[in-house]
Amino acid sequence: MKKVNNIAVLTSGGDAPGMNAAVRAVVRTGIYHQLNVYGVMYGYRGMLKNEILPMESKSVANIIQRGGTILKTARCKEFYEPAGRKKAYENLKKHNIDGLVVIGGDGSFKGAQKFSEEFDIPCIGLPGTIDKDIAGTDFTIGFDTAVNTAIEAIDKIRDTADAHDRLFIIEVMGRDAGYIALHSGIATGAEHIMMPEHKSDVDDIIADLQANERRRKLVNLIVVAEGHETGGANGVAEMIKHQLPNADTRVCILGHIQRGGSPTCQDRILASRMGYAAVNALLEGTHNVMVGIVNDRIHYTPLDHACKAKQEMDPEWVKMCKILAS
Numbered sequence: 576m577k578k579v580n581n582i583a584v585l586t587s588g589g590d591a592p593g594m595n596a597a598v599r600a601v602v603r604t605g606i607y608h609q610l611n612v613y614g615v616m617y618g619y620r621g622m623l624k625n626e627i628l629p630m631e632s633k634s635v636a637n638i639i640q641r642g643g644t645i646l647k648t649a650r651c652k653e654f655y656e657p658a659g660r661k662k663a664y665e666n667l668k669k670h671n672i673d674g675l676v677v678i679g680g681d682g683s684f685k686g687a688q689k690f691s692e693e694f695d696i697p698c699i700g701l702p703g704t705i706d707k708d709i710a711g712t713d714f715t716i717g718f719d720t721a722v723n724t725a726i727e728a729i730d731k732i733r734d735t736a737d738a739h740d741r742l743f744i745i746e747v748m749g750r751d752a753g754y755i756a757l758h759s760g761i762a763t764g765a766e767h768i769m770m771p772e773h774k775s776d777v778d779d780i781i782a783d784l785q786a787n788e789r790r791r792k793l794v795n796l797i798v799v800a801e802g803h804e805t806g807g808a809n810g811v812a813e814m815i816k817h818q819l820p821n822a823d824t825r826v827c828i829l830g831h832i833q834r835g836g837s838p839t840c841q842d843r844i845l846a847s848r849m850g851y852a853a854v855n856a857l858l859e860g861t862h863n864v865m866v867g868i869v870n871d872r873i874h875y876t877p878l879d880h881a882c883k884a885k886q887e888m889d890p891e892w893v894k895m896c897k898i899l900a901s
């Protein structure tokens with residue numbers, strides 16, 4: 576097996592709370608094993624521009640609790656072209672880098688997979704996205720924090736909704752996945768949860784809200800995923816406003832606050848375990864895989880399978896939501 580001596584780590588795509596904890600784990604595990612560790616700034620863009628800096632143990636001091644990413648992040652179209660990847664490879668070679676850890680989402684893994692097929696630098700992916708939409712892992716770095724941020728906000732919305740007897744339609748992130756909506760909706764007792772994976776009949780929701788109106792249940796929260804077919808919270812509001820003329824309705828789009836903030840305990844631990852496992856994988860010769868956590872154990876998925884998770888909602892969860900919100 577070829578020995579690894581110099582590794583690099585980067586964060587790519589949308590930032591997610593816990594990315595810093597993962598970077599810290601990669602750097603410190605690498606140093607423990609006497610590797611030279613480099614940080615690539617701005618994801619793949621930094622590879623193309625040769626923004627590659629040596630890292631020491633103290634470079635990652637005081638970051639485990641911080642949101643965002645000290646390595647910065649970007650989405651880089653050029654890396655998806657063969658010429659871009661060649662340039663990136665040549666820059667990595669200038670630093671003799673022989674192992675790369677990519678922290679990001681499925682788009683970042685596609686890039687890493689192509690790169691590892693074309694060049695002799697093994698890549699390890701760590702799932703860093705608030706959306707939790709990656710196959711091969713039960714959780715992604717940032718999801719738990721994002722959901723907790725959403726919960727805190729929705730609880731506050733319920734206070735004001737309750738004071739005014741209002742219907743609130745709250746939009747959460749997730750791109751085309753509904754996990755943030757599902758988890759935050761259950762945890763805040765939302766009356767309705769609308770997510771792309773589960774076709775929700777708007778007429779049924781309206782009928783239910785009308786029934787609630789009749790029995791003077793005037794506070795209702797609808798949590799809708801941004802990727803829902805109605806076009807998110809504004810789309811839902813538009814659809815129901817004519818049929819519920821008496822409802823005092825407000826829309827709240829939570830937006831990017833869900834991406835920021837200090838990572839939760841779960842995200843810090845997940846990121847630490849994954850970062851540690853990534854370096855071990857490179858040392859053991861387990862190459863071109865994504866590190867996931869399945870049933871609380873480290874699990875490797877080949878990069879070419881670490882794509883967007885096929886979205887399915889457990890029908891039992893859907894049934895439970897209905898029962899508990901009635």
Ligand code: F6P
Pocket residue numbers: 589680704705706748749750801834
């Ligand atoms: O993938 C993370 C995510 O926050 C999605 O939930 C959201 O749709 C998207 O990124 C927003 O991207 P941007 O920050 O580029 O607007």
